[in-house]
Amino acid sequence: MKGQEYLKNVVTLELNIDKCIGCGMCAVVCPQRVFRIEDYKAVITNKDLCMECGACALNCPIDAIKVQAGVGCAAAVINSFFTGGEPTCDCSDGSSGCC
Amino acid sequence: MTATIKNLTSITHNGLTLPKVIPQLTFADKLGGCKARWAIARMKYTVEPGIYAVGNPTDQSPVLVSANYKLSFDFLRKELTGIDAWIMVIDTNGINVWCAAGKGTFGTAEIVRRIESVELNKIVSHRKIILPQLGGVGVAAHKVKKQSGFMVIYGPVRARDIKAFIDAGNKATPDMRQVHFTLYDRLVLTPVEFTISAKYALFIIAAMFLLSGINKQGYSTQLTLENGFRAVFNVMTAYLGGTVIAPLFLPWLPGTSFSVKGFYVGLLLAAALSLTGYTGTQLETLAWILLVTAITSFTAMNFTGASTYTSLSGVNKEMKRAIPFQLTAAVAGLVIWIITRFI
Ligand code: SF4
Ligand code: SF4
Numbered sequence: 001m002k003g004q005e006y007l008k009n010v011v012t013l014e015l016n017i018d019k020c021i022g023c024g025m026c027a028v029v030c031p032q033r034v035f036r037i038e039d040y041k042a043v044i045t046n047k048d049l050c051m052e053c054g055a056c057a058l059n060c061p062i063d064a065i066k067v068q069a070g071v072g073c074a075a076a077v078i079n080s081f082f083t084g085g086e087p088t089c090d091c092s093d094g095s096s097g098c099c
Numbered sequence: 100m101t102a103t104i105k106n107l108t109s110i111t112h113n114g115l116t117l118p119k120v121i122p123q124l125t126f127a128d129k130l131g132g133c134k135a136r137w138a139i140a141r142m143k144y145t146v147e148p149g150i151y152a153v154g155n156p157t158d159q160s161p162v163l164v165s166a167n168y169k170l171s172f173d174f175l176r177k178e179l180t181g182i183d184a185w186i187m188v189i190d191t192n193g194i195n196v197w198c199a200a201g202k203g204t205f206g207t208a209e210i211v212r213r214i215e216s217v218e219l220n221k222i223v224s225h226r227k228i229i230l231p232q233l234g235g236v237g238v239a240a241h242k243v244k245k246q247s248g249f250m251v252i253y254g255p256v257r258a259r260d261i262k263a264f265i266d267a268g269n270k271a272t273p274d275m276r277q278v279h280f281t282l283y284d285r286l287v288l289t290p291v292e293f294t295i296s297a298k299y300a301l302f303i304i305a306a307m308f309l310l311s312g313i314n315k316q317g318y319s320t321q322l323t324l325e326n327g328f329r330a331v332f333n334v335m336t337a338y339l340g341g342t343v344i345a346p347l348f349l350p351w352l353p354g355t356s357f358s359v360k361g362f363y364v365g366l367l368l369a370a371a372l373s374l375t376g377y378t379g380t381q382l383e384t385l386a387w388i389l390l391v392t393a394i395t396s397f398t399a400m401n402f403t404g405a406s407t408y409t410s411l412s413g414v415n416k417e418m419k420r421a422i423p424f425q426l427t428a429a430v431a432g433l434v435i436w437i438i439t440r441f442i
Contacts, residue, residue: 007355007413028253028271029235031278032408052410053201055235069236070411 011050012068017041019064026056026065110152113221119152122180128173144169145193150217151176154183158224161265163254164210164234166191166199174258182262185222189213200237207239211246219249229254229261229269232276278407285346285405292342292402300338303394304331313440329377336372337391340364341398346405357406358421361399365392383439389432393425400425 013034022040027033032049035042035056042064054069105125109116131144148167153176162185165175172188179186189209191199199205214220214228230238232253240251255264255275264271307330312323345352345364352360369378369391378384400421403409 005355006409007416010412010416011410012412025240029232031233031256033273033277050410051408052412053236058239059235061241
């Protein structure tokens with residue numbers, strides 16, 4: 001099954017193909033199957049599928065990937081607007097819809 | 100509160116006494132899980148961090164890492180019937196893997212610390228740990244390896260695939276790597292959606308109920324009783340529409356933004372309400388169309404938090420576009436509705 005797409009052309013994901021050593025870690029961790037490895041290099045198949053979870057960037061051993069990771073959650077964005085902080089899912093007190 | 104695990108025994112392994120759990124869940128486990136989902140019991144639903152044996156594990160057995168949210172732990176162990184394994188429970192403050200990884204509590208540092216504190220190097224002879232794939236949001240595999248010597252293997256996204264993953268020699272099929280957002284996934288999330296903002300909905304419902312009584316002559320309790328229940332019913336319908344109907348029919352609703360999808364649900368519901376006479380006069384019907392669509396659109400947009408494929412950039416963009424409309428509709432709807440009280 002193909003992943004669900006959200007809005008187009010908004011995602012902050014960037015891959016530095018020159019740095020990439022083709023280890024394949026990004027393709028393993030990505031829950032949206034955004035990456036494929038071709039000829040020992042990572043390739044972004046469909047950027048619009050990315051949900052900006054940040055797993056690929058965190059697990060790339062040579063920092064070839066940049067993505068502004070965050071929770072895609074309206075309630076979190078609203079909270080951050082009022083508190084002035086980063087949008088996070090405040091799951092600890094169960095007061096948020098995230099997760 | 101730490102939830103107690105039923106049927107906990109212990110085994111001796113390499114000179115260490117370690118707790119052992121069985122894969123079968125008891126009725127109490129299931130009931131607790133249900134309560135936690137519906138946010139009935141607001142306590143933390145946790146298990147004690149540490150190492151647990153399942154089956155009769157040896158030096159060679161796989162080590163599976165879990166969050167100390169009891170639902171995560173139960174989901175994992177119930178898939179382990181017939182498997183000999185170690186479960187290493189790390190301290191995520193009782194939060195599930197996905198959320199904890201996003202916050203960094205299911206992270207590199209905690210894993211490295213836990214490997215040391217349970218003395219994993221004395222328990223198994225290999226140097227591998229299997230993490231749920233979604234843990235990758237908080238864990239850097241290469242850093243765990245460097246700091247602890249243990250190699251991180253990302254397992255499947257879903258616990259139910261863990262057996263197939265191990266049997267295949269720690270290999271995941273593409274499908275196991277993909278987050279799905281099925282009808283069932285959405286179904287289990289709707290009670291959460293419904294209950295979390297219920298207090299705001301109740302407030303609106305109460306306010307509308309009381310406001311139903313105002314008229315030219317002042318305030319009439321009689322009118323409150325006559326019209327109030329209609330108002331309550333309409334708001335509740337809208338709330339259900341945004342928190343339950345819109346999430347369930349998500350893929351089939353037009354539009355890519357959740358707010359637009361919610362808007363269509365609202366239109367449909369408003370039409371149904373006016374056909375059944377719940378919206379009153381023409382002008383009042385107009386008010387209700389505005390109010391109902393504003394509520395469904397807004398609450399459906401909140402479902403972005405529970406969905407598994409929305410990005411922060413996308414949500415930001417959607418909100419910037421949708422909130423002015425929702426707010427305008429809500430205010431206009433309310434003003435018109437109040438005006439109709441006086442004519
Ligand atoms: S994780 Fe980094 S180095 Fe490895 S394939 Fe992906 S981009 Fe390339
Ligand atoms: S940020 Fe997450 S969803 Fe986006 S490409 Fe990386 S791993 Fe995939």
